[in-house]
Amino acid sequence: MLTAGEPAGLDTVSVGPLPSERFILRHRFESPIRFDCQWQARPGLATAWSSDSSGRSWTLVLERDGVAAADLVSEWRARGSALSALRWAGVEAMVPLDRQRLVITLRHPSATVPPVLADTSLALPTPGDGEVVLDLASHSGEDPRDALDRGADLVLTDNPAVVEYAANRLDLLTVELPWSRTYLLLIPDGSSIGLSIGADSAAFRAAVARDAVRGAARAAEPPFWWEDAPRCGRTPDPAVARQRPSGAIVYPLRDRTARELAERIVALSHGVTAKGLEEADLAMALAAGGERAYVIPIPRQVLVPCRDLAGWPAGATLIPLIDTRSSLVVRRGVPALTVEWDGSVRLEERR
Numbered sequence: 001m002l003t004a005g006e007p008a009g010l011d012t013v014s015v016g017p018l019p020s021e022r023f024i025l026r027h028r029f030e031s032p033i034r035f036d037c038q039w040q041a042r043p044g045l046a047t048a049w050s051s052d053s054s055g056r057s058w059t060l061v062l063e064r065d066g067v068a069a070a071d072l073v074s075e076w077r078a079r080g081s082a083l084s085a086l087r088w089a090g091v092e093a094m095v096p097l098d099r100q101r102l103v104i105t106l107r108h109p110s111a112t113v114p115p116v117l118a119d120t121s122l123a124l125p126t127p128g129d130g131e132v133v134l135d136l137a138s139h140s141g142e143d144p145r146d147a148l149d150r151g152a153d154l155v156l157t158d159n160p161a162v163v164e165y166a167a168n169r170l171d172l173l174t175v176e177l178p179w180s181r182t183y184l185l186l187i188p189d190g191s192s193i194g195l196s197i198g199a200d201s202a203a204f205r206a207a208v209a210r211d212a213v214r215g216a217a218r219a220a221e222p223p224f225w226w227e228d229a230p231r232c233g234r235t236p237d238p239a240v241a242r243q244r245p246s247g248a249i250v251y252p253l254r255d256r257t258a259r260e261l262a263e264r265i266v267a268l269s270h271g272v273t274a275k276g277l278e279e280a281d282l283a284m285a286l287a288a289g290g291e292r293a294y295v296i297p298i299p300r301q302v303l304v305p306c307r308d309l310a311g312w313p314a315g316a317t318l319i320p321l322i323d324t325r326s327s328l329v330v331r332r333g334v335p336a337l338t339v340e341w342d343g344s345v346r347l348e349e350r351r
Contacts, residue, residue: 289313
């Protein structure tokens with residue numbers, strides 16, 4: 001497990017430019033289990049788990065003084081996002097045995113604890129006793145270097161200039177986070193972009209990682225989770241058919257790396273343009289599959305593969321381009337941090 005910071009430190013942590021929603025979720029909410037950056041399961045609301053001989057029934061043992069199993073099931077059933085995640089993951093039944101034990105039955109056997117149990121849709125608020133106070137607002141939107149100068153204790157960045165700046169500061173520690181994101185070129189069935197160089201070649205991937213984007217990048221490396229994903233039933237959304245395609249290679253409007261990749265592919269293709277779309281518009285366009293191609297960022301690991309695949313057009317060609325990672329700049333004296341499966345950082349509990 002990757003750890004940064006110090007076991008005992010500040011009572012208030014000032015957070016600079018970070019994906020603050022994800023940071024808050026990991027700090028203030030707890031799922032039944034957690035996965036660390038090496039994909040090892042760790043205790044969360046559940047302190048232990050085991051399966052029967054079939055691998056279909058998994059028993060969770062919840063914290064003795066925590067939420068009751070029946071209350072946890074009731075909470076999940078009241079949340080649309082939790083029910084959706086559980087159904088996509090093939091959970092067929094949830095049966096409390098007593099206050100501490102909960103049995104979950106899967107449609108298909110699993111040799112390991114079901115990853116869906118780490119999904120944030122299943123998380124509950126933590127008690128908060130003795131927690132470090134987070135100051136999330138004071139540096140929002142600032143240049144990370146300005147935020148550090150003004151006292152930010154944590155800054156997540158993919159900007160090499162910020163990493164270089166922090167390396168010259170004795171009061172700051174820089175940690176390279178794991179490769180957590182893959183940029184994918186998705187070409188719908190029947191579409192073509194006339195690429196003059198094979199995008200699935202190792203040389204092409206290495207070239208775009210080296211030359212086309214700023215920040216830490218490498219040629220995308222297997223394994224790729226979608227290649228081993230189970231068969232997933234899909235329900236077509238009639239609304240997506242009403243989207244008018246632009247005939248462009250589209251990408252998330254506010255994602256600099258996706259834009260740089262799309263522009264490089266356009267330069268090597270024939271008769272195509274690049275166009276950025278807002279997140280909601282991109283999701284609709286992707287589900288419709290009417291554009292020439294899509295450059296999209298996806299996690300290198302996912303908890304519920306069928307849920308992620310449901311938003312992609314069936315039969316598309318999937319070409320992984322590059323992997324990226326960020327760096328975490330930490331002020332010395334900050335409490336210990338751990339890095340989780342998706343590159344999120346989490347403040348460790350004080351003992």
